[in-house]
Amino acid sequence: MIEEDPENNTFYLYTANEVDKQSGAASSGGGKSYHRKIDGPTGRVLWQNEWDARYGSTSSNGGTLGTPHSGRGKIKDLVIFNATLVPVTYTEEGVEKQGNGGRLIAYDKQSGREVWRFEQYSDYWSSPVVIYDLEENAYILQGDRNGRLRMHDSRTGKPLFELDMGSRMESTPAVFGDYLVVGTRGTHGSGESQKIIGVKIS
Numbered sequence: 001m002i003e004e005d006p007e008n009n010t011f012y013l014y015t016a017n018e019v020d021k022q023s024g025a026a027s028s029g030g031g032k033s034y035h036r037k038i039d040g041p042t043g044r045v046l047w048q049n050e051w052d053a054r055y056g057s058t059s060s061n062g063g064t065l066g067t068p069h070s071g072r073g074k075i076k077d078l079v080i081f082n083a084t085l086v087p088v089t090y091t092e093e094g095v096e097k098q099g100n101g102g103r104l105i106a107y108d109k110q111s112g113r114e115v116w117r118f119e120q121y122s123d124y125w126s127s128p129v130v131i132y133d134l135e136e137n138a139y140i141l142q143g144d145r146n147g148r149l150r151m152h153d154s155r156t157g158k159p160l161f162e163l164d165m166g167s168r169m170e171s172t173p174a175v176f177g178d179y180l181v182v183g184t185r186g187t188h189g190s191g192e193s194q195k196i197i198g199v200k201i202s
Helices: none
Strands: 002-005 010-015 030-039 045-054 078-092 095-108 114-120 129-132 138-143 148-153 159-164 174-176 179-183 196-200
Touching: 030 078, 045 095
Parallel strands: 078 114
Antiparallel strands: 002 010, 010 030, 030 045, 045 078, 078 095, 095 114, 129 138, 138 148, 148 159, 174 179, 179 196
């Protein structure tokens, strides 16, 4: 994604990658997913964070598949990425567990320092969607491949609300005013058939 910086007459690129096409990834079972900020006019890497990610299968790739979000308003200092099939620590029914799952992560735009992360067992294929209210407060909406749609606090990553959408969400939701629209695949989750679903945001 491109972020314009009109005050300094320049622009930046935020990029990420999946691991299925990396040399040796298929044979080793994994590779590296790189989250980068790049100077637009020169191509110079300003900062980079790398994460181990697993190679899933011919239809399930690890690393980052979605587009990052460059914050504005009250999160103008943050950029939001996600990743899938990465080593995570999560809590399930009160028990801390480890596995390969999804990670939602916020970095400081200037330094690339990790500000917060949220980890869970279910993977993320869709991009994080950030919505803003009239006071420029930001909220992150993220769907996962187990059919859960969550709203997160944008400063801490803490889940504020979740909704069972019935089956996998692999596409990125679209938001129009106070409505979110997303398609589901019809597998996993609660096992419901594929649907296009509208959600009222309040």
